[in-house]
Amino acid sequence: MSSKPPRQHHSPSARGASSPAQTTNLRQLFESLTGEQRRNQDLLASLSFAQRSFTNLTRFLELVPVVASRLLMTDGALLVPFQADGRIWREQIHLVSEQMPKQQELLRRLGSLDAGHLAGFGSDDTQILSLDRLVQRFIPKAGLFATSIVARGRSRGRLYVFDRSGPLVWSEVHRRHAQMVADLTGVAIENDQLLQEARRHERVDRQLSIGAEIQAQLLPDHCPVIEGVDLAARCRPAFQVGGDYYDFIPTRPELMGRRRERGRWALVMGDVMGKGVPAGLLMTMLRGMLRAEVLSGLPPDRILHDLNQLAQEDLAQSHRFVTLFYSDFDPRTRRLRYANAAHNPPLLWRSERRSITRLDAAGLLIGLQPEADYGLGEVRLESGDVLLYYTDGVTEAPGITGDRFDEERLISALERACRSGRSAQDILDALFDRLDRFVGVDRQLEDDASMVVLKVPEAVNLPSVALVDRRPLA
Missing domain, CATH: 3.60.40.10 (PPM-type phosphatase domain)
Structure with missing residues (x-):
């Protein structure tokens, strides 16, 4: 799997004194790069803000493939998160794509994948490879890049970005951006699971307190x-x-x-x-x-x-x-x-x-x-x-x-x-x-x-x- 290259910008040849046109081109190139960098920072900042502010994990996960595709300038992105026991979290699969054929069919296949219903799926390298191949089959001519979502040493999901125009050629900056999105997603999933666990403990503590009160009365x-x-x-x-x-x-x-x-x-x-x-x-x-x-x-x-x-x-x-x-x-x-x-x-x-x-x-x-x-x-x-x-x-x-x-x-x-x-x-x-x-x-x-x-x-x-x-x- 490869990656789409960033837009290629070629510096003008410096074979002599720069002409006014060349100076203007350099200025435009610099402004373009600066604008793209500011845009990328704004996208990552928006995802970080959502992670801090959203109390509903579903809203955050819906945002992840949107930010990933815009940040990396691809046609689409797919998020396949895992539950705490490693099973595919079917209710939280999210896909963003511009006119992707068989989009609903891919979502249906991911949700009904038999192996994905088994605990430990997310930690099995063989199963992850089969998951990657399944996604690739539905976009056979697209360039596809995949990275794991990991938090506290445990696999929390898989993030895919793809472009139907052809193979992707990634720069190191693209890889870092993709990984940053995956890492923020992993932290969000982990935080939500910790929050749910804390709430379960609170419910148990309340029940124990009620039980202790009843027993003390007996x-x-x-x-x-x-x-x-x-x-x-x-x-x-x-x-x-x-x-x-x-x-x-x-x-x-x-x-x-x-x-x-x-x-x-x-x-x-x-x-x-x-x-x-x-x-x-x-x-x-x-x-x-x-x-x-x-x-x-x-x-x-x-x-x-x-x-x-x-x-x-x-x-x-x-x-x-x-x-x-x-x-x-x-x-x-x-x-x-x-x-x-x-x-x-x-x-x-x-x-x-x-x-x-x-x-x-x-x-x-x-x-x-x-x-x-x-x-x-x-x-x-x-x-x-x-x-x-x-x-x-x-x-x-x-x-x-x-x-x-x-x-x-x-x-x-x-x-x-x-x-x-x-x-x-x-x-x-x-x-x-x-x-x-x-x-x-x-x-x-x-x-x-x-x-x-x-x-x-x-x-x-x-x-x-x-x-x-x-x-x-x-």
């Missing part, structure tokens, strides 16, 4: 008042939307006021395997199922059994499982019944013995198999006891050195906090402070981390008062 925004215990809870998601779940559910929601505070409450801690939006959606689904199950009044082991059967199909399709520790607490007797679906066993600080034990019961993950049995445990909480529910995002959190926070460090931190006789909120704050110091203040957690602290306040021992006999003396 998690309790404050701990309920339950007679005889002090509660504190916090969830710190690794992403905007997480898979951790904790809840406080009255088993008899119709009760109000003091009767509700004295009624039985379900205390739940769970974790959907995975992170982000999918885990958050499954957590939301399970929350609805569990809250419905709580109304049945069944013991914890039966609650988990029924929940496992209800969630089986949805979890199987998502290829995810759920760990869940379910317990119910009766304030009148201080008895806590519990069942565990392979969740981290809560830690129980026994104030009288000054030691920590685990609350655990046998049970499989929710969603692992349809028929699963769950063990039932029971414990009576005493004055000063502290119960810590948590997710594995706490114990699996990596520190600066690469070590995990692990259960041993959590037990040590809980023991120190409990020995100080703090409130449930103070204990929770102390545990998160210890976790933050271990992970690093400026580092993001890799997984959602949630903790719930339940404390039975210490009994208030009133001082004994000596009885005075106030009967009158005889």
Whole structure:
């Protein structure tokens, strides 16, 4: 493929003193060259202005072949852009030509080219050569010049300029002008794709923010008042939307006021395997199922059994499982019944013995198999006891050195906090402070981390008062 030569200008022979006619010719030649140079600069400037000003990429791409043909003084120009994956961008093919035969047929063939519908077409040299040959076949006697449109090392399209009068003879200036048009086009296409990507990210961010708001509303925004215990809870998601779940559910929601505070409450801690939006959606689904199950009044082991059967199909399709520790607490007797679906066993600080034990019961993950049995445990909480529910995002959190926070460090931190006789909120704050110091203040957690602290306040021992006999003396 060659190029049309610029208009040839021959300097007059200087065989002696210049005549007035020769001087006039030189002046006209200089003015012509200066005018042509100014015209070319104006054309390139107009394309640069359009690139900066047009918010509609289609309008800019329509302008490209017009400017290319006028700048290079050819009969026509053809722009064949590629999409981000390398396929021919059929909707953005633009052709400008003065009375070119079969113009519409060429556009139709380019749009229906089978190979052009495949990803990676634009980066395949063999396919680009076949594209060039196709264009050449429709203008067989024309001079044709083609150059690639490249941005950030990726092929963004192909620009053709042609002249039906015959072969083109290009000067270096012509080549540079053609390449400048191609480069400006590549930048425009790249900028538009970056803009579209940024807008997609903004939409996703908005959706995530909405999801995070909904999830935050589903998690309790404050701990309920339950007679005889002090509660504190916090969830710190690794992403905007997480898979951790904790809840406080009255088993008899119709009760109000003091009767509700004295009624039985379900205390739940769970974790959907995975992170982000999918885990958050499954957590939301399970929350609805569990809250419905709580109304049945069944013991914890039966609650988990029924929940496992209800969630089986949805979890199987998502290829995810759920760990869940379910317990119910009766304030009148201080008895806590519990069942565990392979969740981290809560830690129980026994104030009288000054030691920590685990609350655990046998049970499989929710969603692992349809028929699963769950063990039932029971414990009576005493004055000063502290119960810590948590997710594995706490114990699996990596520190600066690469070590995990692990259960041993959590037990040590809980023991120190409990020995100080703090409130449930103070204990929770102390545990998160210890976790933050271990992970690093400026580092993001890799997984959602949630903790719930339940404390039975210490009994208030009133001082004994000596009885005075106030009967009158005889």
